[in-house]
Amino acid sequence: MTQELAPTLRDQSAAPSAGWWRDAVIYQVYVRSFADSDGDGIGDLRGVRERLPHLADLGVDAVWLTPFYASPQADGGYDVADYRSVDPLFGELSDADDLVREAHRLGLRVIVDIVPNHTSDQHAWFRAAVDGGPDAPERALYHFRPGRGPDGDLPPNDWESVFGGPAWTRTDAGDWYLHLFAPEQPDLNWEHPAVREEFESILRFWLDLGVDGFRIDVAHGMVKAEGLPDIGLREQAKMIGAQVLPFFDQDGVHEIHRSWRLLLDSYEGQRIGVAEAWAPTSERLALYVRPDELHQAFNFQFLTCAWDAAAMRQVIDSSLAATASVGAPTTWVLSNHDVVRHTTRYGGGAQGLRRARAAALLTLALPGSAYLYQGEELGLPEVADLPDGVRQDPAFFRGDGQDGLRDGCRVPIPWSGTAAPYGFGPGASWLPQPAAWAGLSVEAQTGDPRSMLELYRSALALRKELSGLGDGGMEWLPAPEGVLVFSRPGVVCTLNTLAEEVELPVPGRPVLSSGALEFGGGAVRLPGETCVWWAV
Numbered sequence: 120m121t122q123e124l125a126p127t128l129r130d131q132s133a134a135p136s137a138g139w140w141r142d143a144v145i146y147q148v149y150v151r152s153f154a155d156s157d158g159d160g161i162g163d164l165r166g167v168r169e170r171l172p173h174l175a176d177l178g179v180d181a182v183w184l185t186p187f188y189a190s191p192q193a194d195g196g197y198d199v200a201d202y203r204s205v206d207p208l209f210g211e212l213s214d215a216d217d218l219v220r221e222a223h224r225l226g227l228r229v230i231v232d233i234v235p236n237h238t239s240d241q242h243a244w245f246r247a248a249v250d251g252g253p254d255a256p257e258r259a260l261y262h263f264r265p266g267r268g269p270d271g272d273l274p275p276n277d278w279e280s281v282f283g284g285p286a287w288t289r290t291d292a293g294d295w296y297l298h299l300f301a302p303e304q305p306d307l308n309w310e311h312p313a314v315r316e317e318f319e320s321i322l323r324f325w326l327d328l329g330v331d332g333f334r335i336d337v338a339h340g341m342v343k344a345e346g347l348p349d350i351g352l353r354e355q356a357k358m359i360g361a362q363v364l365p366f367f368d369q370d371g372v373h374e375i376h377r378s379w380r381l382l383l384d385s386y387e388g389q390r391i392g393v394a395e396a397w398a399p400t401s402e403r404l405a406l407y408v409r410p411d412e413l414h415q416a417f418n419f420q421f422l423t424c425a426w427d428a429a430a431m432r433q434v435i436d437s438s439l440a441a442t443a444s445v446g447a448p449t450t451w452v453l454s455n456h457d458v459v460r461h462t463t464r465y466g467g468g469a470q471g472l473r474r475a476r477a478a479a480l481l482t483l484a485l486p487g488s489a490y491l492y493q494g495e496e497l498g499l500p501e502v503a504d505l506p507d508g509v510r511q512d513p514a515f516f517r518g519d520g521q522d523g524l525r526d527g528c529r530v531p532i533p534w535s536g537t538a539a540p541y542g543f544g545p546g547a548s549w550l551p552q553p554a555a556w557a558g559l560s561v562e563a564q565t566g567d568p569r570s571m572l573e574l575y576r577s578a579l580a581l582r583k584e585l586s587g588l589g590d591g592g593m594e595w596l597p598a599p600e601g602v603l604v605f606s607r608p609g610v611v612c613t614l615n616t617l618a619e620e621v622e623l624p625v626p627g628r629p630v631l632s633s634g635a636l637e638f639g640g641g642a643v644r645l646p647g648e649t650c651v652w653w654a655v
């Protein structure tokens with residue numbers, strides 16, 4: 120693409136449109152595992168910039184970059200020590216600037232992660248809070264409390280860390296501080312005006328640099344219930360997303376998102392906020408995307424849905440109904456850096472791959488926006504057998520919270536060649552890549568019409584061509600049990616979730632299929648676990 124022909128983003132947003140995010144396909148780059156430019160084995164911003172043509176060619180609309188800020192990396196960068204600087208592992212500020220500019224030149228928008236629930240324990244505020252002793256004014260920026268019991272040696276309440284163990288750590292001064300995640304991630308006190316002011320200033324910093332929006336980490340967590348009440352139950356990590364907890368999905372968080380929306384809207388070019396929010400129902404999740412709040416929220420109900428037609432239909436209906444009730448688009452997500460890759464969740468091996476191919480066509484045919492996680496376009500499986508010595512997920516070392524196995528979806532992706540690191544960078548990658556990944560590289564799959572990569576490329580190209588896809592409505596059509604059939608303007612999508620083939624009347628002209636079709640007598644034999652798009 121020459122510079123003259125490249126679409127410019129400002130032109131697109133100037134066109135009459137309901138909002139670019141409403142049907143955007145957004146690709147999640149887990150920066151440390153995408154591409155390494157300097158050979159330290161860790162992906163970096165320059166690496167991302169050099170590989171942007173892959174994303175433009177894939178056909179996505181935007182890129183979401185996981186945190187690349189100054190951080191001791193106690194939780195893969197979700198422990199931020201300085202929100203306005205780039206960690207030397209990932210480059211420098213000018214690299215972020217170059218990356219945003221190059222992405223825009225290629226017609227890609229850029230969303231960055233913002234981590235407002237907690238800072239790193241190396242953040243200047245927390246250092247001052249601890250080093251300054253009990254009277255340090257910075258203590259008010261976090262949640263410091265005296266312990267319980269006669270000697271104060273019991274935590275202030277019974278809250279558990281998402282990563283396992285108590286959500287409190289005792290200081291040398293004898294009191295305790297709250298951390299819903301690792302001890303290196305102290306929770307901020309959002310009742311304090313300085314916290315609110317600081318984050319508005321941080322948002323402005325990145326908006327001024329030109330980013331198109333923010334993925335808001337733990338967007339459901341900033342506000343805690345008054346008095347930090349006990350929960351009275353163990354295994355609280357398992358309740359996240361299943362019920363409102365005194366530390367998650369409190370109504371008070373919405374006021375923060377409302378103020379951020381005002382700030383986003385004060386910038387030209389449709390800057391967006393997307394919530395990582397775990398809410399117990401689609402209805403509660405929809406509260407985050409009311410017209411004066413954020414633009415999108417990840418739809419984890421869909422991610423966690425079983426491979427079952429009735430269950431999928433129910434989740435699709437409730438997601439669409441809930442977001443429609445507030446006028447927001449739905450998002451569809453199958454994988455991210457916190458969950459087992461979906462080819463593996465769907466059964467692994469040939470079956471997992473077949474289902475993942477079908478699921479890709481399903482999600483890209485549904486109304487709304489879709490998020491892709493790096494490597495799903497290659498059909499990468501979870502890497503289950505990483506040696507303990509290379510693992511870095513903090514939950515792995517704490518036990519009994521989350522399963523602690525989030526490294527298996529974070530293995531650096533294969534680009535080319537027949538041996539590790541498969542073009543990831545000049546040196547060995549921070550997590551070892553399986554030998555079997557030679558056949559899964561971008562290079563190996565390019566041009567092979569049966570490959571996952573070419574399926575995604577075709578689907579994303581067609582999604583742009585067929586105007587009925589993307590934002591808008593859908594209608595369910597009659598279908599046998601185990602099969603989903605729905606129509607969008609000009610398109611019908613058929614998904615057979617069963618293992619065995621089914622016969623259906625031909626609904627139109629097949630334009631894309633995740634498996635081979637056989638026709639005869641006005642009917643089509645839809646193989647098991649296959650999805651097809653038909654033009655009508």
Ligand code: GLC
Nearest residue numbers: 194197234300336337456457
């Ligand atoms: C979010 C991130 C996850 C991180 C956690 C704490 O859930 O996606 O990776 O560990 O927040 O910041």
Ligand code: MG
Nearest residue numbers: 155157161163
């Ligand atoms: Mg590097």
